Amino acid sequence: MPDNRRFLLVRRPNGEPVEEDFSLVTEPVPELADGQFLIRNHYASLDPAIRGWMDDAPSYMPPIPLGDPVRATTVGVVEASKAEGFVPGQWVLGLNGIEDYSVGVAGGFTQPIDADAVPSVTNYLSVLGAVGMTAYFGYIEVCEPRPGDVVLVTGAAGAVGSLVGQIAKIKGAGKVIGIAGGAEKCARLTGRYGFDAAIDYRGKDVRALTDAIRAEAPEGVDIIFENVGGDILDAGLMNLRHGARIGLCGLISEYNTLEKVGARNIWQLIVHRASIRGLLVADYIARFAEGGAEMAAWLQQGKLVADEHVDAGIENSFDAFMRLFAGSNQGKMILKIA
Amino acid sequence: MPDNRRFLLVRRPNGEPVEEDFSLVTEPVPELADGQFLIRNHYASLDPAIRGWMDDAPSYMPPIPLGDPVRATTVGVVEASKAEGFVPGQWVLGLNGIEDYSVGVAGGFTQPIDADAVPSVTNYLSVLGAVGMTAYFGYIEVCEPRPGDVVLVTGAAGAVGSLVGQIAKIKGAGKVIGIAGGAEKCARLTGRYGFDAAIDYRGKDVRALTDAIRAEAPEGVDIIFENVGGDILDAGLMNLRHGARIGLCGLISEYNTLEKVGARNIWQLIVHRASIRGLLVADYIARFAEGGAEMAAWLQQGKLVADEHVDAGIENSFDAFMRLFAGSNQGKMILKIA
Numbered sequence: 232m233p234d235n236r237r238f239l240l241v242r243r244p245n246g247e248p249v250e251e252d253f254s255l256v257t258e259p260v261p262e263l264a265d266g267q268f269l270i271r272n273h274y275a276s277l278d279p280a281i282r283g284w285m286d287d288a289p290s291y292m293p294p295i296p297l298g299d300p301v302r303a304t305t306v307g308v309v310e311a312s313k314a315e316g317f318v319p320g321q322w323v324l325g326l327n328g329i330e331d332y333s334v335g336v337a338g339g340f341t342q343p344i345d346a347d348a349v350p351s352v353t354n355y356l357s358v359l360g361a362v363g364m365t366a367y368f369g370y371i372e373v374c375e376p377r378p379g380d381v382v383l384v385t386g387a388a389g390a391v392g393s394l395v396g397q398i399a400k401i402k403g404a405g406k407v408i409g410i411a412g413g414a415e416k417c418a419r420l421t422g423r424y425g426f427d428a429a430i431d432y433r434g435k436d437v438r439a440l441t442d443a444i445r446a447e448a449p450e451g452v453d454i455i456f457e458n459v460g461g462d463i464l465d466a467g468l469m470n471l472r473h474g475a476r477i478g479l480c481g482l483i484s485e486y487n488t489l490e491k492v493g494a495r496n497i498w499q500l501i502v503h504r505a506s507i508r509g510l511l512v513a514d515y516i517a518r519f520a521e522g523g524a525e526m527a528a529w530l531q532q533g534k535l536v537a538d539e540h541v542d543a544g545i546e547n548s549f550d551a552f553m554r555l556f557a558g559s560n561q562g563k564m565i566l567k568i569a
Numbered sequence: 570m571p572d573n574r575r576f577l578l579v580r581r582p583n584g585e586p587v588e589e590d591f592s593l594v595t596e597p598v599p600e601l602a603d604g605q606f607l608i609r610n611h612y613a614s615l616d617p618a619i620r621g622w623m624d625d626a627p628s629y630m631p632p633i634p635l636g637d638p639v640r641a642t643t644v645g646v647v648e649a650s651k652a653e654g655f656v657p658g659q660w661v662l663g664l665n666g667i668e669d670y671s672v673g674v675a676g677g678f679t680q681p682i683d684a685d686a687v688p689s690v691t692n693y694l695s696v697l698g699a700v701g702m703t704a705y706f707g708y709i710e711v712c713e714p715r716p717g718d719v720v721l722v723t724g725a726a727g728a729v730g731s732l733v734g735q736i737a738k739i740k741g742a743g744k745v746i747g748i749a750g751g752a753e754k755c756a757r758l759t760g761r762y763g764f765d766a767a768i769d770y771r772g773k774d775v776r777a778l779t780d781a782i783r784a785e786a787p788e789g790v791d792i793i794f795e796n797v798g799g800d801i802l803d804a805g806l807m808n809l810r811h812g813a814r815i816g817l818c819g820l821i822s823e824y825n826t827l828e829k830v831g832a833r834n835i836w837q838l839i840v841h842r843a844s845i846r847g848l849l850v851a852d853y854i855a856r857f858a859e860g861g862a863e864m865a866a867w868l869q870q871g872k873l874v875a876d877e878h879v880d881a882g883i884e885n886s887f888d889a890f891m892r893l894f895a896g897s898n899q900g901k902m903i904l905k906i907a
Contacts, residue, residue: 491833503629504849
């Protein structure tokens with residue numbers, strides 16, 4: 232049997248992760264017990280949420296135990312099996328780890344997927360995976376869109392944000408404004424993803440951001456799909472329309488900070504009788520097939536562009552993960568392992 | 570005609586209001602034009618929201634113009650009238666100013682009230698006024714209560730908070746926890762207002778507050794009725810149950826601060842798929858009769874205790890208003906003018 236390279240969490244990051252928090256080790260491939268199957272991981276999904284699982288704090292999922300591989304959704308192929316329903320050669324999707332080989336359990340979270348039904352099997356980690364479903368259900372269910380809404384998407388060039396902007400247009404938004412970092416990303420928002428307007432947050436403080444949003448949405452915004460937090464959320468809060476809905480998907484600006492900023496301008500929620508609602512894709516697992524079908528149709532009809540940024544090599548796990556916070560990825564961040 | 574003493578806003582407060590921001594002047598009683606009537610103000614409602622109207626900032630109501638009397642809801646008696654439907658001797662309720670005499674306009678916001686239908690005409694400024702309707706509709710409509718809910722009320726000994734706790738019990742809450750400042754207020758919560766538990770916030774930082782709430786609600790809280798903000802809201806956010814609703818009524822801890830703190834722990838909204846929704850009583854004006862009828866019935870049945878704290882004398886306007894922020898009032902703060 233070949234070796235199993237595993238990217239372990241060996242120390243809890245204090246603020247921004249550093250390389251010493253992790254260790255790439257080589258171990259023997261584990262033996263299978265009855266009911267188990269061996270997965271050769273091909274691709275791992277790198278998501279900001281993983282940063283939260285590295286902390287020893289109460290959350291929607293237990294922390295990654297120290298000494299365990301970094302938890303990630305992967306797609307791979309069944310290599311060997313002592314479990315009914317899983318046969319060698321079959322593609323599977325599951326919440327496993329950044330490692331060459333993971334052990335799956337029948338009845339667990341790993342499920343067979345149809346690799347032939349999609350342009351690339353990586354689509355199961357992006358547009359048809361948690362990222363795509365977060366955009367779909369987060370926008371449609373949590374933001375309660377109405378035709379003609381003015382929609383603000385933050386982190387708009389990211390994997391979730393770029394999909395949200397496109398879904399908003401498909402679903403009848405009046406105007407979709409995206410906030411992203413840098414001229415290149417902003418050009419991508421309006422050029423590639425069909426946003427009506429893009430705001431570059433770089434070099435802008437809360438006041439300048441507030442003014443920039445107001446210039447694009449003089450009457451205020453009906454929906455904010457929030458991925459970032461900090462100054463960007465505070466500026467959004469200063470531009471609410473009556474009854475605005477803020478879907479809180481992420482706060483990437485503070486995942487690596489020790490002091491939480493949160494939302495300083497929540498008094499504006501009172502002024503405009505607006506709301507902030509937290510969203511997590513796990514709530515919609517039972518409806519993934521429904522969301523996946525609609526997203527796949529849009530993809531085939533050319534209505535949806537879903538970019539993926541694939542870095543190769545498990546030895547590059549740390550650098551690839553840190554791209555998420557530097558914003559140097561262009562599309563859904565995926566690590567090619569096999 | 571007698572003189573008209575008026576408590577004017579002459580300078581916008583910079584943070585905490587000081588006496589020099591106001592001026593008590595004596596002017597002639599104004600002449601009436603056709604369609605107008607003269608109100609002899611007897612009582613003025615002193616509310617935290619008035620502080621917001623003193624700032625020159627976008628809000629749900631225009632700022633109080635400098636040189637105008639401080640805006641307040643008052644009850645008074647029609648003294649003279651050139652307006653149809655308003656006759657001398659009639660009691661009226663309206664958004665006027667802290668002054669002996671205000672001029673009302675037919676078709677404006679001042680309406681006749683039935684002084685004989687209530688134990689005290691001041692009830693129109695407390696339990697049957699904006700304060701009572703804020704508690705009633707804010708809890709029932711914005712917090713979406715369900716039987717058995719664990720409810721946390723902040724600013725619980727205040728005019729709104731003390732009513733919310735009682736309404737929650739009447740409407741079937743499983744446990745109602747109040748947060749207030751000092752042992753005396755806490756004793757009032759459990760003794761007089763029927764809260765199940767009281768937490769004294771004095772001397773407690775966010776961590777200690779978080780632990781104190783957890784001790785009373787080990788499974789978390791379903792509803793927070795938030796009047797305070799700051800550390801108290803942050804501690805509440807650390808104790809949410811899945812799907813918790815936070816009704817954001819006020820943020821009295823930061824009305825006099827220049828730097829807004831807001832809500833630092835909103836990441837917990839994602840963890841628990843919880844929401845914060847701003848509420849303003851003005852949205853429910855059309856339903857005041859409905860809310861007033863139910864509140865009046867509870868009062869008569871002895872199910873509801875509604876305390877009022879009346880300070881006398883327009884010359885004491887500043888000190889009486891500042892009680893709201895010192896928390897030295899016991900019940901709805903009312904200024905007796907006549």
